[in-house]
Amino acid sequence: MKTPYRLILLCFVIFLTLEGSTPVPTEKTSFQWKWKENQVLELNEYHNVFFRVGAKTVEREDKNRVVMKPKKCTPDSCLVNSWFDTYIRYGKTSGPFWKDKEFTSDFTLFRNGRYEVPNEFTMPNLRSFPSFPETPVSVSDVWKLPAEESFDFNSERIRVKVIPEYTFQGIFPWSEGNYKGNCEKITYTYPIFYSKPDGEKMVPNVPYKIFGFASGTVFFNATRGVPEFKEVKLSYTFIYPNGTVQEANFHIKGIYFLRNQINTKDKESIREDILGDLIVGYTGDPNGSKLGDRIKDHNNDKEPNGKNLGRITDTGEIPRPEKDSSLEKLPVSVRTSEDGIVFSLDSILFDFNDSKLKPDAETAVAKIAEILKKYPDREIRVSGHTDNIGKKEYNRKLSEDRAKSVLHSLVDNHKMDEKHISFKGYADDLPIAPNDSEENRHKNRRVEITLVLD
Template identity: 95%
Template structure:
């Protein structure tokens, strides 16, 4: 069962608001992206057996087309898992895409071919302004996807506007409108429908949570949710599931191909000569500002690659050839590819010299503290599939541990996965090409 809880933006309204009241509307700019990072503490119980797990969901949402009352939204969902209430790396689990229609009042429709998001039309706001302590109820839906059946359950959340309050979570904080809510959930398979093994015929539970929604900006900032479910299966098995969810939202401008290439040029500069710019700044940070303004020349930018289309000099190319690192753009962002010479043959332990390469990359990644980092291991097609998968995963974990343990990067933003020979960059038809496919990649996710 997948759980991903998403709050979205809608169109900007202009209705006058009575004094002392607040209008909750979702504001949308077509060049912007809303990114949600969720963390779930999960507890399962079946009889005397229990499982504890921590999930991480990253959701990226972009408008494809908007009308006066709705937007067609394109979304990407990445899910990650680590077992046990402990620190350690997240394993990248699944990827999903979804197109759905989002209406101005917060209601949205998801076509049957998409399973995400599975909490739908939530939260929804009344069409009229509200005062502190006002209460409203609007319909929503939970969608549970099991291996052989989808169960949709209608729910009626009750919302209460509490006023303006501060929130904080780790290094992030804000101060905006606070909305609390509760709702029960109950489902029983209709009489006469066939029972399906491993699909519950009864679900009941309860949800309570808080959403901090910035009414002036028209975007959510933070949420915290507690969910409790009981699933009863045809064979008599009873499963309990409890979720404690925290989610932080980031609103930013879309990163286009030119932006990515400009960031790549800056990164190449840093790899060769070190960071000569602001250690707390980055070209990506500039994308959240007014991109129509011309940048003033200053000492920090002297000698650096600019966004004018300037290409690396031959001297730069020759220096890059000496590094065991290559850098390229991808659909997701910027990819650092580490040559397999950083490991001994059939070994997953980083060589001492490899730490120099990882250290250079770590210093660059620290300029993007809120961005997702994915570490992936890859092999050629020689050898057994399961062995290669384990080797590729162990090598990815070695690089991840170096980033976290040696370079103090936040492990909550980093995940790993081993792909064996599933994603070659060149055909495995020669020793030279197989060598290129034996690699570890670190992706700085920009979209």
């Protein structure tokens, strides 16, 4: 039986203020989205989850990262392109997160919070939350607007219509970990009930009844026109055709980050800065030229000491000048990707068929950790990869164990926040070169650390 997956996303909308609009009295608040087209809204959610089936219980923590960008806007709505990354860790919120699933979605948002999701997309599964009234509201005002929950099971999707009741509470402070704010607070509640219509065929592993209750709090900055923080509690009961009764409870906290979009040029600039940090012993260009220009000069032998740029070694020592020394000899290569900046760790950091980091390899990981700490709010993904030699399941476990080894080094030895780090083993699913020679297979045996910028 598949456990229904939950991802809660507060909806949003870009609203362009029309000229000649009626002034809003100072004692009332108008809620509308003021998100600009060159900005990205990122939501980081953390779910404490509890499942019960009979006497059996399961506890886990989910992490969801949602990145949302506008594609095309009108004064009344905006078509939004979004990415959903989901992560899981079992137990009582301890240990590393495992990268689970990825989703993409294009959906339309309207100025009052209502939005439309085409049938081909499963996300977001909580739809038209929160929805705002067309007129300004005062503290303690209450309103109701329709919304929808979408539950996706293996062989069927169930949509449940709900009517949340919202209350504007006023301006209050909020805090979560290292983050805090002070803005407009909205609370809401709603019951959930679904029963399969009479005459419809029962489907195995798909509930024919769902009921429960939800309560939530949203801190929405009315001046900036974006949410800052949310907290939601959900309780569901699923009844299946075979008589199984499953209970599910979620306690969700989510923090929003609003930032400008990062383009290809921005990523390349960040990559150059990172390369400058990784090149051990390099003291910089007194003429202030860009790192890219310095590398170019080095390749053309125009810089007297260009051939002798230092590099990370297993011992941490700066190597002596070597003929034809170059950036390609780093055991850590750096490249840009669609997601951000990727550090690729050479397989020499591990013994053959072993997942334990060599002691000397900690030097390379330590250097990367120093760089990652400059981006404390960014997502970090650690992925393990192998060549295609050997059995698939063995390679998957080896790649996963190697990824976990690097992750544990970042967390245990370099005190990085594990809530922002996840891992996954891909075996030979994502080669960077054909597995047709020993040299290319060597390239595919790697661990990658992605600093997520988008």
